[in-house]
Amino acid sequence: MYDPTVARLTYRALLGRRRALILGALPLLLIVISVVVRALTGADDQTASNVLGGFALATMVPIVGVIAGTGAIGPEIDDGSVVYLLSKPLKRPTIILTKLIVAIAVTMVFSAVPTLVAGLILNGNGQQIAVAYTVAALVASIAYSALFLLLGTVSRHAVVFGLVYALVWEALFGSLVPGARTLSIQQWSLAVAHRVAEGDLVTSDVGLTTATVLLVAVTVLATWYAGQKLRSLTLAGEE
Amino acid sequence: MTTLRIDHVSRWFGNVVAVNDITMTIGPGVTGLLGPNGAGKSTLINMMGGFLAPSTGTVTLDGQPVWRNEQIYRHIGVVPEREAMYDFLTGREFVLANAELHGLGAKAAQKALATVEMEYAQDRKVATYSKGMRQRVKMASALVHDPSLLLLDEPFNGMDPRQRMQLMDLLRRMGDEGRTVLFSSHILEEVEQLARHIEVVVAGRHAASGDFRKIRRLMTDRPHRYLVRSSDDRALAAALIADPSTSGIEVDLAEGALRIQAVDFGRFTALLPRVARDHGIRLLTVSPSDESLESVFSYLVAA
Numbered sequence: 337m338y339d340p341t342v343a344r345l346t347y348r349a350l351l352g353r354r355r356a357l358i359l360g361a362l363p364l365l366l367i368v369i370s371v372v373v374r375a376l377t378g379a380d381d382q383t384a385s386n387v388l389g390g391f392a393l394a395t396m397v398p399i400v401g402v403i404a405g406t407g408a409i410g411p412e413i414d415d416g417s418v419v420y421l422l423s424k425p426l427k428r429p430t431i432i433l434t435k436l437i438v439a440i441a442v443t444m445v446f447s448a449v450p451t452l453v454a455g456l457i458l459n460g461n462g463q464q465i466a467v468a469y470t471v472a473a474l475v476a477s478i479a480y481s482a483l484f485l486l487l488g489t490v491s492r493h494a495v496v497f498g499l500v501y502a503l504v505w506e507a508l509f510g511s512l513v514p515g516a517r518t519l520s521i522q523q524w525s526l527a528v529a530h531r532v533a534e535g536d537l538v539t540s541d542v543g544l545t546t547a548t549v550l551l552v553a554v555t556v557l558a559t560w561y562a563g564q565k566l567r568s569l570t571l572a573g574e575e
Numbered sequence: 576m577t578t579l580r581i582d583h584v585s586r587w588f589g590n591v592v593a594v595n596d597i598t599m600t601i602g603p604g605v606t607g608l609l610g611p612n613g614a615g616k617s618t619l620i621n622m623m624g625g626f627l628a629p630s631t632g633t634v635t636l637d638g639q640p641v642w643r644n645e646q647i648y649r650h651i652g653v654v655p656e657r658e659a660m661y662d663f664l665t666g667r668e669f670v671l672a673n674a675e676l677h678g679l680g681a682k683a684a685q686k687a688l689a690t691v692e693m694e695y696a697q698d699r700k701v702a703t704y705s706k707g708m709r710q711r712v713k714m715a716s717a718l719v720h721d722p723s724l725l726l727l728d729e730p731f732n733g734m735d736p737r738q739r740m741q742l743m744d745l746l747r748r749m750g751d752e753g754r755t756v757l758f759s760s761h762i763l764e765e766v767e768q769l770a771r772h773i774e775v776v777v778a779g780r781h782a783a784s785g786d787f788r789k790i791r792r793l794m795t796d797r798p799h800r801y802l803v804r805s806s807d808d809r810a811l812a813a814a815l816i817a818d819p820s821t822s823g824i825e826v827d828l829a830e831g832a833l834r835i836q837a838v839d840f841g842r843f844t845a846l847l848p849r850v851a852r853d854h855g856i857r858l859l860t861v862s863p864s865d866e867s868l869e870s871v872f873s874y875l876v877a878a
Contacts, residue, residue, distance in 0.1 A: 341675040345661060352663055415659035420716065422626065423653040424676040425646050567643055571626040571655075 339426060339434050346408050346438040359403055359442070362396040363450030370454040381465060384458035385537040388469040392454060394522060397447040397476050398502030401439075404446070405484025406494035408439040414492060419571055429563035432485065436559055439481035448473035468533035476525035479551050482558040483521070489562045489569070517541040524551045577637060577650065577723035577755045578602050579623060584632035586618050593618040595779040596632070601757050605750035607770030608759040615779040616759040617656060620728045623757070624653050636724060649677070652717030656728035658709065662702035666693055666712045669701055673716035687715040691745065707738030714745070725749060727758040731765050743769050798822060799840050804832045804860035805851065814850045818842075832860065 351359075369387060377383055409432075412418040421431055451473045455466020483501075487494040509516040510523070517523050518541060526540035527547035540547065579601040586594040594615045601623075610616050621627035622634050625641040625648075634641045641647050661669055667688065674684040688694050691711040696704070701712065710730060717725060727746075731739050746769060750756045760766050766773055767787065775783040805811045812824045812833055820839035827834050837843035851858050 339676070341672050345664075345672055348663055349661070416655065416657035417659040417661055419626065419653065419655045419657070420660065420673060421676065422645075423624065423648050423651065423717075424673075425648045425678075426676060427645060568628065569626075570628070571621055 337427075337430050337433050338437065339430055342421060342426070342431055342434040343438050345421075346435050347442075349411065350404060350407050350438065350442055355403065355407055359400060359446045362399060363446055366392055366396055366450050366454045367457070370457040374457055379459040379462065381459050381462050381535075381537055384455060384462070384465050385469075387458060388451060388455055388465065389526070389538070392447070392451045393469055393472055393476065393525065394507055395503075396450070397443070397473050398480055398506065398522070399499070400447045401443050401477060401480025402484050402495060402498035402502055404439045404442040405481045406488035406498055408435040408442075408481075408485055408488065410488035410492075410494045413489065413569070416571060418569070422566075422569065422571070428566040429560075432489070432559060432563040432566055436482055436485050436562075439485055440478050443477035443481050444474055447477055463534045463537060464532055465537060468529040468538050471532050472525040472529035472538075475528045475551060476521050479521045479524070479554050482555040482562075486558040486562040486565075489565050514541070518546075521551070521554070523547070576603060576753075579641075579724060579755060579757070580633075580635045581619070581623065582633045582635070584619075584622060584629045584634060586615075586622060586627065586630045592779055594622070594629075594776075597776070597779075597781045598632075599774050599781060599784060601755055601774070603750070603753050603755050604772060605746055605756045605758070605770045607766035607773045608757060608776065609763070609766045609773050610759075610761060610776035610782075612761050614761075614776045616761070616776055617728055619776065620726055620757075620759055624651065624726050649720065650723050652720070652722035652725045654710075654713045654717045654725070654727040654730055656732065658706075660701055660709065660713060660716075662700065665698050665700055666704070666708075666715075667697035669712060670697075670715045670719060674719045677720040679720060683719050683721075684715075687719040688712075690718055691715045692741070706733040707735060710734060710738070710742065714742070722754070724755045725757070727756070729760060730758050731760060731762070739765070798836045798838050799843070800864045801835045801837065801843075801847075802827075802830070802832050802860065802862050802864040803835055803847070803858065806857035806859065807854075808833050810854055811851060811856050814854055815846070818846050818850075820846055834864070 369391065373383060373387055409418070412421070448470050452466055452470040455461060455469055459465060461467055484494065484498045487497050491497055505516065506520045506522045510520050523540050523542045524547035526538060527542045527544050529538045530540050531544055581597055581599045584594060584597050585592065597619065608616055608619065618627065622629050623641065625644065628642050636647055636650060639647055664672065667684065670688055671681060671684040674680060688697050691714050693708065693711050693715060696708060701709065704712065730742060734742065746756055746758065771786055773785070773787045774781065803811070808826060812826060815821045815835065816824050820837055820842035821835060822838045823836040825834040847861065848858070
């Protein structure tokens with residue numbers, strides 16, 4: 337179910353110079369913000385939670401997820417080079433699962449790791465806040481990667497749809513319409529983080545059980561469906 | 576023996592019919608798929624390669640369905656028309672990746688690179704390759720698992736004459752080895768030089784199939800033109816015009832040759848050498864001046 341060659345090709349495509357720069361920009365910004373905030377306000381749990389919840393988890397993780405998830409397959413489908421994978425005796429779900437693993441790994445490295453570093457800078461993991469948000473970032477990395485990999489498989493405008501979901505649905509509607517928050521990977525991952533953190537600084541609108549079920553369901557269904565879509569992917573000619 | 580069967584295949588995109596009820600059988604040797612741009616060649620090749628589902632009909636390789644059957648790629652090598660091919664890899668890395676995806680290793684990759692004579696540039700990034708070099712590396716990636724069916728979509732596009740000749744030699748060799756090689760082209764000379772067997776597609780329909788000279792001969796209502804040079808053009812012209820197989824002869828002074836229009840192909844080809852011998856005339860040149868695919872093609876399109 338995992339093909340090392342597909343993984344190698346995907347890593348090299350994802351971490352090509354330009355995309356690596358974009359992937360690295362937001363984590364760098366988070367670290368810079370954390371250093372500045374810590375210098376200005378000192379170690380404060382509430383501030384740490386605000387920065388990690390408001391910027392790291394709400395903005396950086398989904399954007400990194402969009403870039404890695406859609407980037408793991410979208411460009412190949414767009415430019416047609418996916419034909420070199422499809423013209424092989426490889427099971428299509430194997431291609432998808434391998435790309436998912438790569439996308440998850442890249443998203444985790446570029447979102448969970450900087451979240452932990454930022455948390456340590458902000459308040460030295462007081463009240464387990466750094467670890468809690470890191471766990472949330474890790475969990476969210478899996479679901480975002482699966483969802484955006486599916487988007488990359490079915491749509492040529494995956495990046496746009498991905499950003500609309502991450503920024504408009506989760507951030508905007510999530511803050512205006514309470515119900516929208518229930519259908520949000522961010523909230524589900526916060527439910528997991530809530531369990532890890534001490535105190536009530538990390539909260540979620542969704543219960544842990546519901547969150548876990550939804551996270552698993554989205555990941556599994558998106559991956560399965562992406563595999564099905566790849567089985568019947570049509571390569572249109574240039575005519 | 577590998578036989579690709581296309582059985583009553585149609586493909587439409589919305590209201591547009593790209594391929595209309597085509598049935599053909601492609602066997603070992605080199606077959607040219609000929610048609611003007613937009614005739615449906617790429618659509619057909621995509622269906623042959625299992626990258627597009629026919630709207631109706633079936634495509635099978637030795638009885639096995641091609642669509643949604645990834646195991647079929649153990650027998651198929653594909654050279655797509657599109658350029659994109661993991662430009663960040665070197666030629667060697669690209670072919671090796673293709674070998675690995677078939678469960679093969681560096682040895683198979685190296686052999687394929689040697690076959691297309693790309694070893695000299697194998698350590699350069701694909702991004703730096705010329706069109707012809709890309710085409711050859713694509714070819715190597717398609718040959719790496721020694722497939723019995725090779726599908727090439729417009730393989731000669733953008734190649735210079737020398738590269739074109741090299742690739743033609745390679746494809747000819749593949750055909751002679753007993754592989755089933757199918758390539759598409761909208762350029763008649765390419766098909767004429769390489770394939771004895773052609774399948775002509777015009778506006779999504781199967782217009783003709785077979786040896787192009789035979790197809791040409793079948794069109795008896797269209798006169799055949801020949802350019803003939805001899806030791807005595809005027810005497811030859813006088814002798815030929817007496818026979819009903821010849822409908823017109825022009826003495827082309829500028830060319831120093833006869834332009835002969837024959838209405839009965841079979842009879843004329845038997846008549847010409849006989850008449851020459853009987854009159855003691857030496858034939859210097861006999862060349863069909865319109866038996867190019869261009870004329871076959873324009874005739875088919877008009878028909």
